[in-house]
Amino acid sequence: MLPSNRFLLRMAAAAIVTLAPAASAWSAAPRTPDGQPDLQGMYTRNGVVGLEANAPENPIDPSGKNPLSVSNRGDGLGPYPKIFGEGGTVLRGGQRGQQRRAGIVDPPDKKLPWRPEQDAKRRDFLLHMNPPADLGHVELNARCTLPGLFQGEDNNNPYQFLQRPQEVVILYDYNHTSRVIHLDGRPHLGKNIRLFMGDSLGHWEGDTLLVDTTNFNGKTAYSREIPYLSDALHTVERFTIVDANTIDYEITIEDPTLFTKPWKVAGYFTRAPKDIESLEFACAEGSQTLVNMFGKPPER
Amino acid sequence: MIRAAAVSLLCLAALPAAGQARSSTAGKPDLNGIWQALNTAAWDVQDHSGQLGVPPGQGVVEGNEIPYQPWAAAKKRENFASHRTADQTESNCFMPGVPRATYMPFPFEIVQTPKTVAIAYEFAHALRSIPMDGSPHPDGLPDTWMGDSRGRWEGDTLVVDVKNFNDQTWFDRAGNFHSDALHVVERYSLTDPDHILYEATIEDPKVFTRPWKISMPLYRRVDKNLKLLEYECVFYLQEERFKNAPFK
Amino acid sequence: MPTKSCIAVAVVSLLLAATPVAAHHAFAAEFDVNQPVKVKGTLTKVEWVNPHAWIYVDVKGADGKVVNWHFELGPPNALFRLGWKKDSIPTGIEVEITGYRAKSAEAVANGRSITLPDGRELFSGGSGPGSEGATKQ
Numbered sequence: 133m134l135p136s137n138r139f140l141l142r143m144a145a146a147a148i149v150t151l152a153p154a155a156s157a158w159s160a161a162p163r164t165p166d167g168q169p170d171l172q173g174m175y176t177r178n179g180v181v182g183l184e185a186n187a188p189e190n191p192i193d194p195s196g197k198n199p200l201s202v203s204n205r206g207d208g209l210g211p212y213p214k215i216f217g218e219g220g221t222v223l224r225g226g227q228r229g230q231q232r233r234a235g236i237v238d239p240p241d242k243k244l245p246w247r248p249e250q251d252a253k254r255r256d257f258l259l260h261m262n263p264p265a266d267l268g269h270v271e272l273n274a275r276c277t278l279p280g281l282f283q284g285e286d287n288n289n290p291y292q293f294l295q296r297p298q299e300v301v302i303l304y305d306y307n308h309t310s311r312v313i314h315l316d317g318r319p320h321l322g323k324n325i326r327l328f329m330g331d332s333l334g335h336w337e338g339d340t341l342l343v344d345t346t347n348f349n350g351k352t353a354y355s356r357e358i359p360y361l362s363d364a365l366h367t368v369e370r371f372t373i374v375d376a377n378t379i380d381y382e383i384t385i386e387d388p389t390l391f392t393k394p395w396k397v398a399g400y401f402t403r404a405p406k407d408i409e410s411l412e413f414a415c416a417e418g419s420q421t422l423v424n425m426f427g428k429p430p431e432r
Numbered sequence: 433m434i435r436a437a438a439v440s441l442l443c444l445a446a447l448p449a450a451g452q453a454r455s456s457t458a459g460k461p462d463l464n465g466i467w468q469a470l471n472t473a474a475w476d477v478q479d480h481s482g483q484l485g486v487p488p489g490q491g492v493v494e495g496n497e498i499p500y501q502p503w504a505a506a507k508k509r510e511n512f513a514s515h516r517t518a519d520q521t522e523s524n525c526f527m528p529g530v531p532r533a534t535y536m537p538f539p540f541e542i543v544q545t546p547k548t549v550a551i552a553y554e555f556a557h558a559l560r561s562i563p564m565d566g567s568p569h570p571d572g573l574p575d576t577w578m579g580d581s582r583g584r585w586e587g588d589t590l591v592v593d594v595k596n597f598n599d600q601t602w603f604d605r606a607g608n609f610h611s612d613a614l615h616v617v618e619r620y621s622l623t624d625p626d627h628i629l630y631e632a633t634i635e636d637p638k639v640f641t642r643p644w645k646i647s648m649p650l651y652r653r654v655d656k657n658l659k660l661l662e663y664e665c666v667f668y669l670q671e672e673r674f675k676n677a678p679f680k
Numbered sequence: 681m682p683t684k685s686c687i688a689v690a691v692v693s694l695l696l697a698a699t700p701v702a703a704h705h706a707f708a709a710e711f712d713v714n715q716p717v718k719v720k721g722t723l724t725k726v727e728w729v730n731p732h733a734w735i736y737v738d739v740k741g742a743d744g745k746v747v748n749w750h751f752e753l754g755p756p757n758a759l760f761r762l763g764w765k766k767d768s769i770p771t772g773i774e775v776e777i778t779g780y781r782a783k784s785a786e787a788v789a790n791g792r793s794i795t796l797p798d799g800r801e802l803f804s805g806g807s808g809p810g811s812e813g814a815t816k817q
Binding site for chain 3: 191192193194198200201211212213215216217218219220222223261262263264270271273274275276287288305307408411412413414415417418419420421423424425426427428
């Protein structure tokens with residue numbers, strides 16, 4: 133009998149953590165005219181997956197029990213013909229299979245430092261998500277909201293990194309999201325402005341871009357098992373150019389409402405092949421998700 | 433799912449030649465920053481009087497006439513009458529298309545690099561990525577709300593050629609519309625460091641008898657530490673429309 | 681003259697597919713696993729739009745009435761990058777589709793598999809459509 137997916141993942145994840153060194157910057161990276169290490173271009177994201185130990189089963193994707201489970205399909209696309217998930221083979225080009233850290237790297241045992249009452253609360257919340265008890269229990273990512281943090285593995289949606297003297301800008305194919313990371317030393321926004329994507333301020337430490345993000349609105353998820361992060365969320369991300377085709381990525385997630393201490397997830401971005409461009413992904417315009425779940429709302 | 437171990441080649445790219453001069457805007461006018469239109473074209477691109485909820489405005493259409501084919505002029509009148517529900521941007525917060533995104537009453541940010549110009553709009557976080565590499569419009573793209581844009585410099589003017597639209601967007605709340613044959617050519621000219629003259633030529637042989645043109649100034653937002661925020665009206669509408677869900 | 685240095689590296693390719701992001705979907709909450717659907721009909725329309733392509737199929741019921749079913753497919757950008765084009769799928773062809781009915785809608789389902797009368801899959805894998813038509817071998 134084959135080992136379960138989860139067992140294999142734990143073994144592999146443990147192997148990855150011990151095998152791979154932490155990011156060491158490529159000090160010969162080309163520079164932009166204003167002296168930033170140049171990370172511009174199209175990339176796919178890999179491995180930034182917050183799969184925690186002793187995670188509850190999630191009702192949206194009860195893999196193995198539900199034929200509609202996205203986990204039952206290698207392309208992650210759920211109940212569509214497989215070809216719809218194969219765009220990733222084009223996006224990743226030759227950049228698969230790097231020996232890099234991926235997933236939760238701190239704590240090493242992947243048991244997230246939940247406040248016990250918050251862990252209980254989210255486990256109960258999950259039980260009311262399929263069918264969703266009300267709008268508040270609909271998976272946030274299913275509402276075509278701005279995604280908040282980088283989540284899960286995404287085979288179909290690349291990222292475009294652009295740089296200006298005072299900003300790094302990331303354009304996401306997914307839901308035409310854009311993130312401006314200000315490098316001009318400005319302060320964070322006042323506390324009464326809350327954003328799905330937060331307010332990102334960055335600076336270069338050598339060849340690592342350090343990004344500090346606050347002002348989240350508490351309406352973003354982290355994974356299928358972590359259906360919401362709070363508005364106390366504060367993240368620190370490290371983007372390190374490690375070679376001509378790879379940016380190492382690590383995020384420290386601090387959410388004192390939910391967790392007793394910060395935790396870290398790692399992954400990496402790899403360059404997409406030359407001919408890949410950003411494409412429009414018009415999420416809300418084509419989404420029938422809420423109508424599929426609840427029926428058509430009454431006329432206003 | 434674990435893939436088997438494999439040997440792969442890790443190839444380091446060549447170091448760039450020393451002494452390659454690059455400037456951040458490559459000697460072109462600097463359009464970087466946050467901009468906003470200050471007119472009422474979002475309500476009606478033509479001359480219009482005020483009414484409750486609609487500020488009055490001098491139009492942005494050259495000659496103030498939109499050359500509809502006869503069937504399309506009737507359709508425009510229908511649209512105007514039903515705009516509260518029929519305008520996908522007003523009623524559903526869907527992306528406004530081009531050029532309407534430029535003159536929605538929200539700021540937008542131009543991020544200008546030599547290879548790509550990106551425009552991020554605060555309204556519904558609409559986004560355009562404009563390759564500046566001379567590449568043609570790709571063949572066979574799915575229809576898009578914001579079009580496929582290809583940019584080039586003509587002297588000091590950024591010219592953007594946009595096609596590949598669907599037929600779902602309007603030019604304003606007054607029902608001015610187009611088909612999926614829409615073709616827009618935008619021109620962004622810096623008239624001084626804080627003003628852009630924005631012109632857009634609109635062509636759609638299925639709807640109009642000839643091309644027509646709009647133009648307007650765009651004003652640099654000079655507020656200290658300004659950043660694009662989020663106007664996520666799709667989310668706000670969901671909160672309103674589905675607040676008593678489930679319905680069965 | 682720029683040179684490349686290539687290092688052969690043994691790697692473990694780890695694809696953590698367990699938390700995939702078909703991000704804007706909660707399939708299990710939208711489609712009803714207790715209502716599998718299998719219909720045969722004529723393709724009347726293909727909408728090559730984001731975030732899903734849609735296909736519309738005229739299905740004749742047992743009562744002789746024709747119902748136009750809507751089937752939701754995956755994101756068309758993925759297919760575009762594989763070489764498929766907007767007008768690749770001809771209308772008027774006969775198809776058999778399986779899927780699951782949307783929890784709240786009558787003639788709406790996801791399109792899990794779409795086969796042609798000769799048993800070939802529409803949207804099967806491979807590179808873009810051949811000149812003889814959109815169907816893939």
